Amino acid sequence: MSAGSVAVVVPEVFGVPSWDLYELSIPCTVFGKPQPDLADPWYELRLCGTGESAASGPAAPALGEAGADAGFQIRTAYGLDGLTGAETVIVPSVPDACVDGDQPVSPALIEALRAAHEAGARVVSLCNGAFALAAAGLLDGRRATCHWMHTARLAELHPRVEVDDSVLYVDDGDVLTSAGLAAGLDLCLHLVRRDLGARIANQLARRMVVPAHRPGGQAQFIDLPLPPEDDEGLAPVLDWVRENLDRPLTVAEMARRASMSQRTFYRRLQAATGSTPLQWLLAQRLGRARVLLESTDLPVEKVGELSGLGTANNLRHHFLRHVGVTPGDYRRAFPRATRPAFAPVPAGG
Incomplete structure (x- = not known):
């Protein structure tokens, strides 16, 4: 490109x-x-x-x-x-x-x-x-x-x-x-x-010290554009999630790691990002998958596994719905010569 x-x-x-x-x-x-x-x-x-x-x-x-x-x-x-x-x-x-x-x-x-x-x-x-x-x-x-x-x-x-x-x-x-x-x-x-x-x-x-990706469908009305400075529980757990996207993750587990009730975690994350926890998690998984498709020659099945999106069919479903193309078509947009066989992916993609 x-x-x-x-x-x-x-x-x-x-x-x-x-x-x-x-x-x-x-x-x-x-x-x-x-x-x-x-x-x-x-x-x-x-x-x-x-x-x-x-x-x-x-x-x-x-x-x-x-x-x-x-x-x-x-x-x-x-x-x-x-x-x-x-x-x-x-x-x-x-x-x-x-x-x-x-x-x-x-x-x-x-x-x-x-x-x-x-x-x-x-x-x-x-x-x-x-x-x-x-x-x-x-x-x-x-x-x-x-x-x-x-x-x-x-x-x-x-x-x-x-x-x-x-x-x-x-x-x-x-x-x-x-x-x-x-x-x-x-x-x-x-x-x-x-x-x-x-x-x-x-x-x-x-x-630029800004969020890497806020999807276009996110609401204009966000109570708090960033997590409150005194909210010591939210940012660490979000970083932990980004580092563990290959794992099965639930709202209950994220809330527990943040030392919050599920209801409080849901409210604080939605206030900070405009997304529900599951919407936010899906956006992180898709972002990881995009980086892997761009920067590695890993099989699509492995990309689905490492991003937490599961099978190749599930990855394809989410890509078509949210990116508009198949994973294969997305990968073909990036020159093969620029992709190593495997590239470590930093937290957050």
Whole structure:
């Protein structure tokens, strides 16, 4: 698999609140910093402006009035022509006026997104960037999401879109959408996982000190994004589970090792991850299986055994349901020359 080129659209008006700046920073951090020890070449990142700020050289800061959202201007090296030839196009946000319906999405941006998609690019939105994809008609008849604060408005303005406000992100193949803030990072790491494999995505996530994998179907509403600092029982048992995925594991055993009742363990894990214990365990097993398929020539039966998914048929069932391909097809996406006969798998995959 190769990394490829990523074009990130920078909105025309960029005196913006910090959460929009955050969404722009996500693809810049994930795709813009070379990682030669993980993949060489890494992604080629282009920042593409939509208006007069594009390709205009350095910009002076814009000073906001007292009480207004502090912001600054960005001038990019590319205009919308930079989307041409990109393998991935990301729209991290649109101006608030486009969400409110007071201002249409730029016709030039709509045309550029349609052209890029027709040319074979996968098109991605983070948070309210979904409004641009919807305006371009790329979400018609598709399931999509955005930040839960904007999903009702997205559905109202674009009734042909199947809006889902309950998930972190939606992967519809060539068009992908995410909820807001941290969910945008989940989706970008998911793209790395699709392009370069679970092992590289996991290593990148560790460098960024974020969870290696939160599945897109996980709920947007999570009481606590990370285990509480004073919860000394949860993190050790989760580490122990990752190191023992080849064993039969039950919620009762995990709760006992955490010195909690099953009910308390269930509640704390769901608060920390948004998943039930069994959903979380299945995600860990699938992650281990993906790494083994990518990095070893072990038989599929052995991969099922080491990941705790059991027989080859059971592994195939879960892969088809949750990954969308068979284990054999998944393995064929990774060059044989890069796989040793056996590679130790670190805890967490």
